[in-house]
Amino acid sequence: MSKSAASDWQKWGKENPLFGVLSDPKFLNTNLNEQSREEFFQTGEQHVSRVYEVIQSKLRSDFQPRRVLDFGCGVGRLLIPFARRAQTVLGVDVSPGMLEQAADNCRERGLEAVQLIGIEELDQLVPDSFELVHSYIVFQHIPVQEGERLLRKLIDLIAIGGIGVIQLTFSDDRSATRRAISALRVRSKVMHGLFNVASGKPFSWPRMQMNRYSLNRVFDMLSASCCLNLHVELEVHGRFRSATLFFEKGNRGT
Numbered sequence: 001m002s003k004s005a006a007s008d009w010q011k012w013g014k015e016n017p018l019f020g021v022l023s024d025p026k027f028l029n030t031n032l033n034e035q036s037r038e039e040f041f042q043t044g045e046q047h048v049s050r051v052y053e054v055i056q057s058k059l060r061s062d063f064q065p066r067r068v069l070d071f072g073c074g075v076g077r078l079l080i081p082f083a084r085r086a087q088t089v090l091g092v093d094v095s096p097g098m099l100e101q102a103a104d105n106c107r108e109r110g111l112e113a114v115q116l117i118g119i120e121e122l123d124q125l126v127p128d129s130f131e132l133v134h135s136y137i138v139f140q141h142i143p144v145q146e147g148e149r150l151l152r153k154l155i156d157l158i159a160i161g162g163i164g165v166i167q168l169t170f171s172d173d174r175s176a177t178r179r180a181i182s183a184l185r186v187r188s189k190v191m192h193g194l195f196n197v198a199s200g201k202p203f204s205w206p207r208m209q210m211n212r213y214s215l216n217r218v219f220d221m222l223s224a225s226c227c228l229n230l231h232v233e234l235e236v237h238g239r240f241r242s243a244t245l246f247f248e249k250g251n252r253g254t
Contacts, residue, residue: 072138
């Protein structure tokens with residue numbers, strides 16, 4: 001991930017980790033309470049239940065993965081329900097602050113089968129070693145060129161017969177002016193800070209990029225890796241449209 005984007009996410013992890021995962025004001029540190037924290041983690045249980053439901057109904061009815069990787073794991077919102085279902089779960093994130101909180105959250109719940117690594121360690125993992133590789137509301141925050149490299153790596157990590165579940169933003173309804181402003185804020189920390197102040201936020205409020213991916217390019221990646229059994233679910237989040245791709249990795253020799 002670019003140094004700029006990584007720096008922003010390290011700041012989210014340090015200052016507002018739950019809001020960095022789900023951008024609802026009730027998850028800001030200043031607004032957190034026992035009820036909102038419980039609601040935050042309950043959304044993770046609901047999401048993982050839905051992931052298993054879709055895989056078992058659309059791709060593999062017998063699917064029960066033993067080894068799961070969650071890319072962009074944050075504070076463990078999805079790691080926790082994955083760890084309750086699998087033998088070993090690996091969480092990967094760019095933010096040390098997020099990983100520290102993920103470790104604490106898993107430990108509090110007695111989940112011992114969770115491992116955590118920084119994104120810089122991803123290239124050290126053995127290909128074809130996970131039966132489920134998952135990433136949700138993560139890639140839109142990564143510059144596209146770097147995101148495509150990471151996506152290829154994640155596909156390589158899926159075992160033959162394993163499943164990938166990856167969500168990507170592919171379009172939005174923002175005006176050309178708003179897109180130009182967003183691009184300017186990415187290029188200039190000063191301009192980003194000034195726009196923060198104008199909208200009532202602190203000057204140093206970190207960026208949260210929203211990048212769009214070409215599904216044609218992604219489908220080419222999947223095809224090249226023999227991920228031919230594919231199910232797609234579309235979502236709309238405000239002005240942004242995303243696709244969650246559920247795909248099974250096949251054997252190149254078949």
